Amino acid sequence: MNSAARTSSLVEPEAPKAPPRSRLTLLKRLADVVCLPTNQINAFERAMTADLLVEMLRDASVAEREKVAGRLAVLNEIPGVLVRLLLRDELPVARALLVEAERLTDADLISCLYNASTEHRRLIAQRRGVSEVVADALVDMGEPPVIETLLRNDLVRLSHQGVESIVAATRDASYLIPLLLRRAELRPSHAYVMFWWADAEVRKIILQRFAVSREILREAVDDVFDPVSAEGAEDPLSRKALRFIDRHQRNHAAIDKSPFGSLEEAIAAGANGLTREIAEEILYLAGLQPMTGAKIFTDPGGEPLAVLCKAAGLPRGCVRQLWRGLDRQEVDRSGELDHALERVMIIYDMVAVDRAQTVLRYWDWSLTSALTPALLKAIREGEEAAVGEYSAPRRAGMMTLSRDLDR
Template identity: 45%
Template sequence: MAEDLSPAPPRPATPRARDLLTRRLADIVCLPSSQIAPQERWMVADVLDELLRAADVGLRAKVSKRLAQQGEAPRALLRRLAHDEFEVAEPLLRRSQALSDFDMMDIAQGSSALHRLELARRESVSETVAAALAAGGDMDVITALLRNDGARLASQTVEVMVRVAAEHDAIARLLIRRPELRPAQALALFWSVSHDLRRMILDRFAASRQILQDAAEDVFPLAAREAEPDTAVQEALAYIDRRQRDRRAAEVTPYGSLEGLIERASQIGFTEELRAEAAVLANIQRDLLNRMIDDFGGEPLAILAKATGLSRQHLSGLIEGSGRTDAFNRVQQAILVFDTMSVDKAQTVLRYWNWVIARSARGD
């Protein structure tokens, strides 16, 4: 038999050869743009990508660590490594500046909780990436975003977090401190959180309306003389006005005043008739009054009492009339708020709540 002189098939590259070639290609990919053309970088990146598909985790992690420091690294290669096992992806997720918002949003939607958590801890997190991270509802990720001063939160993202915070005081505590939280959002959250968090909300968001009152001082008589009242102006002035009670209602009420009604309620409880009349006298929506009376704490009634000029005694009557068995605790919580809040700030809170309910009733 004739001897087979055909060349032997090439042996597969040893791990050492693959490691060396991978390092060399990574060096080329990481060259600055002044030393390599874009077409050359993409070509080398394609070969490197194929090598990494068959490489072990340790080698992939080494390349990922190199690429994390490069601002001009090939995007396709970066995205694949950023979706890789967390050990491989971690350096890119933490500090790569070459990952775009689109890349990070894709990672947030399709990778593990550890990937999302690392993105939330980046030095800078854009509004769009933060929105994608928060959408998953993961408590650890939301906590990391709220603790990250470099994360920017869009209003819609804050709305998502408000819903989560309503059931988790730890999230609420962080959210209340964020600069993106708006008064309407904070005062909506108020109803769902504990007593100490309620005081935090009031301390920060119960602002004075003095600047509005000064600006609108000469608008009140002008609006009153208009033949066809402007609804939007009337609503705005109602929010700004220093007066809370409905004076015309007080002239015809069978109870003589809001105080007289509360004295009656403390004796027989807040019947449906008394609730309806109290809402009219206090000049607030009936649904808001019901919510304040039925609330687990005394703070809302303290705000109502302060905003309408009631005394401490009548605040106690409000709580007694609510018929709650934990009236003593409600009184203590209420007095704490009543004694530390000004009339103007109490009116600000009350009118925010009333405004939201009125708009909701109209379907705005």
């Protein structure tokens, strides 16, 4: 390398030149014109100025664009071409509008959230009075940090579809569940679905808050039971609705066809090993669908067993028999009741029969007919993992049972 080259290599690169002060002044003046009240500028003049300002902003520095955005944020109505440009800009530029501009339209916000960063979407989720349509679009992006921000915003409006999508998202982001439980938009059907992947404490909260009585429904339709029963299979829709309301959980008509004399006998027979045949018979006598039973028997927490036994009017001992039949540990090394079983017994003692029936029938009803594809997919995900704890014969039986619905 010659001396000239060595000298050249030691020369530091020139710092970028600051933009001329006159350009900053020009940008400010154009922004001032756009901000003029309607009695001083007409719509065409404002649009023409906005077009010119957009052309200059495309090549302006971030600092210059940020200053213009801050100036425009106070307007009640910002020209569309400027909104689209600045909302999709880098976060320092877009922040002024997303935080301070009160009159951005749903169309502006949706265009931004589909074409900007996660942090842009989080700022949108923080805005006052986020509409249902914008909230739905944010949820559809599937970003837990953005959904968390939405749930913490008490001024956001969540649609039924939006809540269902968030419920499905909580399977992989369980920390969202307590936030969702705070929302007034959450319905029992949502909570009972979320129950399947919630932790023990949240399950207890769901049963305490959403396990409601059906007494008012029974009083309203008490005189309809006999006419619907007389019509038999002619009106299956009414029979299905009344089945949800009825105070009797067990399928008493199934006793005559069962090899067992009662539901208690079937459970006792399964205490030494819950085979597929015995499990199906228990479900038949308890008036449950196969998919519901599969979810109950393969649930790792065990709380659904307490709900089943309480809803069917079974004694506490039946919980332990089912527990034993599923090869679960009953006592710990010290000989005391296993912590998981103790927790399940507390649930059994806590929930009333009528309210346990409500939960059980919501599960039975929703798992077979009332869920959207997203929620049904969320429930079925992880099913193989759930039954993986059991022995090979038990696992095969439970998986077959869980798929009976598909046939």
